[in-house]
Structures are given as C-alpha cells and as structure tokens.
Amino acid sequence: MRVGELSRRSGVSVASIKYYLREGLLPAGERTGPNQAAYGDDHLRRLRMIRALIDVGGLSVVATRDVLAAVDDPELPLFVALGRASGTTTAPEPSTDQDEAWEAAERALAAEVDARGWQVSDQNPAWATAVGVLATYARLGDEDLAGQLGLYMTTMEEVAEQEVAAVVDRGDRARTVEGVVVGTVLGDTLLGAVRRLAQQHQSLKLLGETPTHPRG
Amino acid sequence: MRVGELSRRSGVSVASIKYYLREGLLPAGERTGPNQAAYGDDHLRRLRMIRALIDVGGLSVVATRDVLAAVDDPELPLFVALGRASGTTTAPEPSTDQDEAWEAAERALAAEVDARGWQVSDQNPAWATAVGVLATYARLGDEDLAGQLGLYMTTMEEVAEQEVAAVVDRGDRARTVEGVVVGTVLGDTLLGAVRRLAQQHQSLKLLGETPTHPRG
DNA sequence: CGTGATTAGATAGCGGCACTGTCCGAACAA
DNA sequence: TTGTTCGGACAGTGCCGCTATCTAATCACG
Numbered sequence: 301m302r303v304g305e306l307s308r309r310s311g312v313s314v315a316s317i318k319y320y321l322r323e324g325l326l327p328a329g330e331r332t333g334p335n336q337a338a339y340g341d342d343h344l345r346r347l348r349m350i351r352a353l354i355d356v357g358g359l360s361v362v363a364t365r366d367v368l369a370a371v372d373d374p375e376l377p378l379f380v381a382l383g384r385a386s387g388t389t390t391a392p393e394p395s396t397d398q399d400e401a402w403e404a405a406e407r408a409l410a411a412e413v414d415a416r417g418w419q420v421s422d423q424n425p426a427w428a429t430a431v432g433v434l435a436t437y438a439r440l441g442d443e444d445l446a447g448q449l450g451l452y453m454t455t456m457e458e459v460a461e462q463e464v465a466a467v468v469d470r471g472d473r474a475r476t477v478e479g480v481v482v483g484t485v486l487g488d489t490l491l492g493a494v495r496r497l498a499q500q501h502q503s504l505k506l507l508g509e510t511p512t513h514p515r516g
Numbered sequence: 517m518r519v520g521e522l523s524r525r526s527g528v529s530v531a532s533i534k535y536y537l538r539e540g541l542l543p544a545g546e547r548t549g550p551n552q553a554a555y556g557d558d559h560l561r562r563l564r565m566i567r568a569l570i571d572v573g574g575l576s577v578v579a580t581r582d583v584l585a586a587v588d589d590p591e592l593p594l595f596v597a598l599g600r601a602s603g604t605t606t607a608p609e610p611s612t613d614q615d616e617a618w619e620a621a622e623r624a625l626a627a628e629v630d631a632r633g634w635q636v637s638d639q640n641p642a643w644a645t646a647v648g649v650l651a652t653y654a655r656l657g658d659e660d661l662a663g664q665l666g667l668y669m670t671t672m673e674e675v676a677e678q679e680v681a682a683v684v685d686r687g688d689r690a691r692t693v694e695g696v697v698v699g700t701v702l703g704d705t706l707l708g709a710v711r712r713l714a715q716q717h718q719s720l721k722l723l724g725e726t727p728t729h730p731r732g
Numbered sequence: 733c734g735t736g737a738t739t740a741g742a743t744a745g746c747g748g749c750a751c752t753g754t755c756c757g758a759a760c761a762a
Numbered sequence: 763t764t765g766t767t768c769g770g771a772c773a774g775t776g777c778c779g780c781t782a783t784c785t786a787a788t789c790a791c792g
Contacts, residue, residue, distance in 0.1 A: 302789095304738065315781050318741080323779095335740040335787050345656075352652045354779095361779065418717040426712030433706040436568045437698070440561075444682070445699045451678050452710045455671045460714035462667050464722055466660070482653070483661045484715070490649040491711065492704045494668045496642030498676035499700070501634040506680055518760095520767065531752050534770080539750095551758050551769045570750095577750065 301339045303329075310347045317347070325350050325365050349478065357485035367485070371477050405434035408446065412453055463487070517555045519545075526563045533563070541566050541581050565694065573701035583701070587693050621650035624662065628669055679703070 307314045320326040326346055329337030346368070353359045353367065370376045409431055413420060420427065437445045467480055523530045536542040542562055545553035562584070569575045569583065586592045625647055629636060636643065653661045683696055 302739070313781080314739095316779085319780060322741090329740095331740095333739090333788065336738095336789085337740070348656055352656060356649055356652045413713070418713065419720045420713045420716050424713060424716055426709040426716075430706060430709035430713065433572055433702050433709065436572045436702060440564055440568055440698060442695050442698050445695065445703070447682070448675075448679060448699070448703065449706070449710070451675060452707055453714070455675055456707070456710045456714040457717070459664075459667060459671055460711060460718040463664060464715060464718040466663070468722065479658050479661065482656060482658050483664070484712075486649050486652060487661070487664065488708045488711070490646060490665070491668055491672070491707065493642040493646035493649065494665070494672045495676060495704070495707070496700075497629070497634065497636045497640060497646065498669070498672040499680060500636050500640055500642075501673070502676040502680040504635045506684065518768070529752080530768095532750085535751060538770095545769095549759070549768090552760085553769070 301343075302337070303339065306339045306343060306347065309344055310351070312347055312351065320347070320350060320361075323361055323365060325361065325368055349482065352482065353485055356489055358489065359485065367481055371474075371481055374473070399435075401435040401438040402431060405438060405446075406431045408434060409449070412449055416453060416457065418453075418457075459491075517559075518553070519555065522555045522559060522563065525560055526567070528563055528567060536563070536566060536577075539577055539581060541577065541584055565698065568698065569701055572705055574705065575701065583697055587690075587697055590689070615651075617651040617654040618647060621654060621662075622647045624650060625665070628665055632669060632673065634669075634673075675707075 301309075303314050303317055306312075307317055310317075312320075317326065321328060326343060329339040329343065332338050350364055350368070353364045354361065359367065409427075422428075434446050434449065437443060463483065467476065467483065517525075519530050519533055522528075523533055526533075528536075533542065537544060542559060545555040545559065547553050566580055566584070569580045570577065575583065625643075638644075650662055650665065653659060679699065683692065683699065
C-alpha cells in the first residue's frame with residue numbers, strides 16, 4: 301500500500317500523514333526505492349489510533365508521540381507516558397506555586413492515600429495534578445469541594461481494579477498495550493461524559509423535573 | 517482598586533486582564549472618569565476563577581467565556597454551558613460520521629441508559645461525546661473496552677448523586693453556581709488524576725511490586 | 733515507449749489561539 | 763510639575779496543527 305491508499309482508507313490527508321511521519325508519530329514505510337515506500341495494515345491501525353488519541357482523547361501531537369513511543373518501547377513504564385499525556389490534556393501547568401495552599405493540599409491527599417493504603421508515587425504526574433486541583437479549590441474558597449476527594453478515591457479504586465483486571469492477559473502484548481493506552485486516554489473522556497449525564501439525571505431526579513429534550 | 521492592583525493581587529498581567537476584558541470574560545470596572553475605572557473584590561474573584569478554569573480545568577478562553585456567561589445568566593440552563601465546556605476540552609470534534617459504528621454505539625448507550633432509568637437528553641453534548649468514544653472503541657477493534665461502560669455509569673451515578681446533594685442550598689445563589697462550575701470542570705481533572713493514581717495502585721497490587729519512587 | 737498521475741522529501745506558508753508590546757492622550761500621585 | 767499609571771486601540775509574537783508548493787524520481791496505462 302502506498303501513501304495515497306493509506307490516506308483514502310484512513311480518511312487522513314496525505315499532507316497530514318507526511319506530517320505525522322515527520323513528527324515521529326507514524327513509523328516510516330518499508331522502502332522499495334529511492335523515493336518509494338510501502339505501508340501495511342499496522343500503519344493503518346496506528347493512524348487510526350493517532351486520530352483517536354488526538355480527536356477523541358484531546359491529546360496534543362507531542363503528547364500523542366510520547367504515548368505511542370511508550371507503546372513501542374517495552375522497557376518504558378507505561379503509566380509514566382500516560383501520566384504525561386493526561387498532564388498535557390488537563391493540567392497545562394501545575395505551576396511552581398509551592399505555596400501554603402499547595403502544601404496543605406498535598407498533606408490532605410497524602411492522608412487520604414495513606415488511609416487507604418494506596419501504593420502510589422509522587423513522581424506520578426497525576427499526583428501533582430490532583431494536588432493542584434485541591435490547592436485551586438482552596439484558593440477559590442471552595443474548600444468544601446475537596447470533601448468529594450474521598451468519594452472520588454473510593455469509586456476510582458473500584459473502577460481501576462476492574463480496568464486493570466480486564467487488561468491482564470489479552471494475548472498479544474503489543475495489542476494489550478494499545479488497549480491500555482486507548483482505554484486510559486479515551487476512558488477519561490468517556491468517564492467525564494458519563495459523569496455529565498449522571499449529573500443531569502440526578503439534578504432532574506432531585507428537582508423532580510423532566511428533561512426539556514428527552515431522548516428518542 | 518485599579519488595574520495595577522488587580523494585576524498584583526491576582527498574579528495576572530495587566531495585558532492579560534485587558535485581553536479578558538476585551539473577550540468578555542471579565543466585566544468592565546465601574547467608570548470613575550473618561551479613562552478611569554475601579555474594580556472590586558468580585559473582579560478579583562472572577563479573575564481567579566478564569567485562571568482556574570483555563571489553567572487547571574484546561575478550558576479555552578472561548579469556552580471559559582461561555583461558561584461564565586451561563587454563571588451570570590440565571591435563565592440559561594447551566595448544564596448546557598458545562599456540556600459545551602467539557603466538549604471543548606475533551607471532544608474537539610465528534611465528527612459528522614453518522615456511520616454504522618456510530619449508530620451501534622448510540623443504541624448501546626441508549627440501552628444502558630434505559631436499563632438504569634436515567635432521564636437524560638441526547639441534546640446534552642455529553643451524549644454525543646460518550647457515543648463518539650464508544651464508536652471509536654469499535655472502529656479501533658477495542659470493543660471489549662465498551663464493557664466498562666456499565667461500570668462507569670454505576671459508579672458515576674453514585675458520584676453525581678453525592679455531588680448534586682452537596683450543592684443544593686449553598687446559600688447565595690451566585691456562589692452556589694460558581695461552586696457547581698468549579699466542581700464540575702475542575703472535578704473532571706481531579707477525577708482523572710485520581711483514576712490514574714488508582715490505576716497505578718491497582719497495577720502494583722496485582723503485580724505484587726512496589727513503586728520505584730514511593731512517596732515521602 | 734511516452735505521458736500523466738503519484739511518490740518521498742524538503743521547505744514555506746497559513747489560520748487560530750492566547751497572549752504581549754506599543755502607542756496615545758488623559759489622569760493620578762509626589 | 764514631573765513621573766507614573768490609566769483605559770483603549772491595535773499590531774505583533776510564538777506556538778500549534780496542519781496545508782501548499784516544489785523537485786526529481788517512479789509508477790500505471792495505452
């Protein structure tokens with residue numbers, strides 16, 4: 301398959317494919333001549349993953365490159381790349397404000413983590429993200445929102461247990477890793493959307509109203 | 517307070533404040549002369565919220581403007597603006613692919629929603645986002661990931677119940693709405709980070725290892 | 733075998749976003 | 763009075779994610 305067919309089958313323009321090749325998101329095709337290369341089904345699959353991570357997962361091109369590099373490198377711990385990816389998406393800058401609010405937030409999170417016996421590293425980018433959100437709550441005077449943290453941890457503990465269990469032994473190692481990446485990145489999006497729907501449902505339930513535009 | 521002090525107290529440059537004023541994120545100060553205006557504590561609070569939504573929540577300036585407009589307008593249904601906001605963050609384009617995968621995904625979601633008796637509108641942007649993720653799973657051949665949907669819905673139903681209950685009757689209506697917005701937008705970020713931490717914890721638990729960089 | 737489409741690769745350009753810098757004339761602070 | 767700050771307008775900047783254009787080589791077809 302040459303680039304034209306790859307473009308037609310993936311729905312991605314040739315120019316964009318060349319761009320992804322340049323940026324290292326897509327491995328080069330197999331050379332068949334000085335200015336000719338052949339692409340396979342794995343290129344097509346990779347291309348679809350790229351579009352999913354960028355369009356649906358909301359990752360930047362650079363974050364996508366890093367995540368995919370971790371997929372390709374069996375040595376690299378996957379959650380590091382995933383943390384980096386989510387960091388890019390949701391916490392553009394945890395800021396260097398190592399101020400009072402930040403330290404109080406970190407203590408609060410550490411207490412909850414210890415209470416549950418979680419084994420987590422504060423090198424995990426998600427740690428700084430969580431602390432940053434908690435600190436922001438405090439700075440905004442919305443400290444009561446931090447009260448949801450325990451609930452979030454309890455529910456995510458169960459969710460993560462199911463997710464990790466579902467992923468162990470999927471057969472092909474490469475495909476497994478791909479599944480983890482897709483499930484993690486797109487799972488954030490799905491979880492957020494489901495939360496929004498649940499909030500609407502619960503709002504209506506609590507206020508005893510019916511939606512303005514019911515489904516169907 | 518004039519713009520210089522507002523800048524110093526908020527940590528936002530004067531140029532950026534002027535930019536937010538132009539873009540309608542921040543209401544104009546009270547005029548005290550032909551080229552003089554005074555800002556109050558509510559401007560300072562609004563400015564801090566803007567930075568939180570942009571930096572921590574990852575919203576764009578336009579999305580932030582829309583969300584804040586909904587905060588200011590008691591008529592506008594809040595979840596519409598919030599849906600739009602999250603849509604901007606996580607699902608840049610659900611695409612117009614009303615193809616087979618999309619329709620199958622929509623049927624699957626509708627079935628789950630009906631089974632739980634949720635009252636939700638498919639006008640809610642979160643609906644399209646959720647369907648889009650499900651359809652993407654299918655196109656990538658990761659259909660098994662869709663199996664997590666039920667788990668996500670069950671857990672988010674409980675989370676949303678607590679969140680909605682915590683928000684009802686907070687006293688001041690304007691402050692309540694602000695709390696909802698902050699809790700919803702920043703809550704997405706927090707929930708994602710907690711999920712990442714829980715995944716690390718569960719991975720280590722299942723594989724019986726200890727983190728490379730334990731906290732402390 | 734010729735002719736037009738396609739290719740790899742390199743480089744330049746574009747449009748959007750989130751600011752940032754500069755200038756003006758007025759006003760405030762010493 | 764003199765230096766600083768102000769509001770307002772507008773041009774410019776840097777980054778990002780492509781997109782367009784070019785060249786020389788190769789391919790597909792009659």
